Amino acid sequence: MYFTEEPEHIGMLRETLSRFVAAEMPKSLVREWDRAHTFPPELFRKLAALGVCGLTIDEAYGGQGRDLVAAVAVIEEVCRGGACLAGPFIHCAFYGGINISENGSEEQKRDLLPRLAQGELLFAYGLSEPEVGGDLANVATTAERSADGKSLRINGFKRWCTGADWADTIYCLVRSGPEQDRYKNLSFVMIPPTTPGVRVHPIEHSNLRYTLSSDVIFEDVEVPIENIVGGEAGWNRGWNMLAGKALDVEKIEISAVTFGIAQSAVEEAWEYAGQRKQFGKLIGAHQAVRHDLAEARTKLEACRLMLYRAAWLAQTDQPCSVETSMAKLFVADTAVEIGLVCQRVLGAYGLAEGHDMERHMRDLLGMPIVGGSSNMQKNNIANRLGLAMQDR
Ligand SMILES: Cc1cc2nc3c(=O)[nH]c(=O)nc-3n(C[C@H](O)[C@H](O)[C@H](O)COP(=O)(O)OP(=O)(O)OC[C@H]3O[C@@H](n4cnc5c(N)ncnc54)[C@H](O)[C@@H]3O)c2cc1C
Missing domain, CATH: 1.10.540.10 (Acyl-CoA dehydrogenase/oxidase, N-terminal domain)
Structure with a gap:
C-alpha cells in the first residue's frame, strides 16, 4: 500500500x-x-x-x-x-x-x-450562495439558453467565491432546468469574471486572508454555449459531475491545506518550547507542555495517514467517498485541537501579530467549515455506510 x-x-x-x-x-x-x-x-x-x-x-x-x-x-x-x-x-x-x-x-x-x-x-469555484451552504443541490443561480441556442444567460448570486477577483473563469454551479428536478437540472458553466454583468464584492473574513473571497452577482450575463462544462452532453449533468470525483478531491485538497498548516503550528510550538525558559528551565521540559506537544505530534501523524490514504484511493480510482469524508472530518477537527494546544504553548505570543501562530489558528478554525462542514462529512459517512434512519 x-x-x-x-x-x-x-x-x-x-x-x-x-x-x-x-x-x-x-x-x-x-x-x-x-x-x-x-x-x-x-x-x-x-x-x-x-x-x-x-x-x-x-x-x-x-x-x-x-x-x-x-x-x-x-x-x-x-x-x-x-x-x-x-x-x-x-x-x-x-x-x-x-x-x-x-x-x-x-x-x-x-x-x-x-x-x-x-x-x-486559474479557476474559481462558484458553488455557495447566500441561501446555499451545504445544500448545494438547492442553488438558485439560473442559466437559460438563448432562442438561437448559441448562448446562455446567467442570473444569480454566488457567495464566498475565493479568487473571483483574479481568476480567469468561475466554475459555476447553476440551475439549468425546471425547479422540480432537483438533481437533474444542474449544470456547470465557466463564466469569466470580466464578462459584462458580473460584479465582484469582496467579503471581510479572518481566515485564509491572502486571497479574497467574494460575493459575485450575475445580472443578465451572457456566455457562449461552448462554456457549458462537458459541452452539450454536460447540460443538466452538473450533479453527477459534482458528486463524482470533484467532491472527493475537494475534501482531499482542503485536508492537505489543513495538514500543512497544522504541521507549521506544531513546528513553531516545538521550536518555541525548546527556547523559552520559565521557572529556570525550558518550558518543553515541563511535563505538561512536553506531553501536549508529544500528543500533538501523534495526532499529526494520524492526520497524515488519513490524508494520504484517501489521496491514494482517489489516485488509484477506487471508491473513496467515505474515506475522503473521514479524512476531511478527522484532519479538520483534529487540526483545530492541535492548533489550540500549540497556541497555548506560545502563551501570549500565540495571539500576537509578529508570530505565525495567530494566523495558523485563524486559518485552522475555518477548516471544519470550508469545503463541506464536519457535520456534512458525518452525514455522508453514515449515509454511505447505510446507517438506518428509521425502524425497518
Ligand atoms: C474563507 C472561505 C472561503 C470559501 N471559498 C469558497 C469558494 O471558493 N467557493 C464556494 O463555493 N464556497 C466557498 N466557501 C464556502 C464554504 O464552502 C461554505 O461555507 C461551506 O460549504 C458551509 O456552508 P455555510 O457556511 O453556508 O454553512 P451552512 O450549510 O449554512 O451550515 C451552517 C451550520 O449548520 C450545519 N448543518 C447544515 N446542514 C446540516 C445538516 N444537514 N446536518 C447537520 N448539520 C448541518 C453545518 O455543519 C454548519 O455547522 C468558502 C468559505 C470560507 C469561509
Whole structure:
C-alpha cells in the first residue's frame, strides 16, 4: 500500500519545494501578505515553473500524468511556508485540472488542459450562495439558453467565491432546468469574471486572508454555449459531475491545506518550547507542555495517514467517498485541537501579530467549515455506510 514507503519522486519533489519555500516565502513576508489580504502573483508563476500544475493532468494533454498523491504533497509543502500559495495552485491544478480532465468535453480538454498544466489559467469555484451552504443541490443561480441556442444567460448570486477577483473563469454551479428536478437540472458553466454583468464584492473574513473571497452577482450575463462544462452532453449533468470525483478531491485538497498548516503550528510550538525558559528551565521540559506537544505530534501523524490514504484511493480510482469524508472530518477537527494546544504553548505570543501562530489558528478554525462542514462529512459517512434512519 502507498504509505508504507513514500515513492522516491515524491521525496525529491518535497526537497525541491522545501528549498523553494525557504527561498521565496520568508516568514516575515508571508505575515505581511496575510495582513494585506494579498500575495505576489509572480510567486505562483515561479511555483508553476517547477512543473507542478501538470500533476493532475494526463500527459496526452500536456500534463505530467495524473499523480494526486504528488499534488497533495505539493499543497502540504507550500502550506508549511504559508497557505497563500496553495490557493492558486488548487485553483489551477485542482479546480481547473481535475474538473476539466474529469468532466470537460474533448474540445475543452484540448483547449484548457495544456494551459492549466503550465499554470496559465486559474479557476474559481462558484458553488455557495447566500441561501446555499451545504445544500448545494438547492442553488438558485439560473442559466437559460438563448432562442438561437448559441448562448446562455446567467442570473444569480454566488457567495464566498475565493479568487473571483483574479481568476480567469468561475466554475459555476447553476440551475439549468425546471425547479422540480432537483438533481437533474444542474449544470456547470465557466463564466469569466470580466464578462459584462458580473460584479465582484469582496467579503471581510479572518481566515485564509491572502486571497479574497467574494460575493459575485450575475445580472443578465451572457456566455457562449461552448462554456457549458462537458459541452452539450454536460447540460443538466452538473450533479453527477459534482458528486463524482470533484467532491472527493475537494475534501482531499482542503485536508492537505489543513495538514500543512497544522504541521507549521506544531513546528513553531516545538521550536518555541525548546527556547523559552520559565521557572529556570525550558518550558518543553515541563511535563505538561512536553506531553501536549508529544500528543500533538501523534495526532499529526494520524492526520497524515488519513490524508494520504484517501489521496491514494482517489489516485488509484477506487471508491473513496467515505474515506475522503473521514479524512476531511478527522484532519479538520483534529487540526483545530492541535492548533489550540500549540497556541497555548506560545502563551501570549500565540495571539500576537509578529508570530505565525495567530494566523495558523485563524486559518485552522475555518477548516471544519470550508469545503463541506464536519457535520456534512458525518452525514455522508453514515449515509454511505447505510446507517438506518428509521425502524425497518
Ligand atoms: C474563507 C472561505 C472561503 C470559501 N471559498 C469558497 C469558494 O471558493 N467557493 C464556494 O463555493 N464556497 C466557498 N466557501 C464556502 C464554504 O464552502 C461554505 O461555507 C461551506 O460549504 C458551509 O456552508 P455555510 O457556511 O453556508 O454553512 P451552512 O450549510 O449554512 O451550515 C451552517 C451550520 O449548520 C450545519 N448543518 C447544515 N446542514 C446540516 C445538516 N444537514 N446536518 C447537520 N448539520 C448541518 C453545518 O455543519 C454548519 O455547522 C468558502 C468559505 C470560507 C469561509
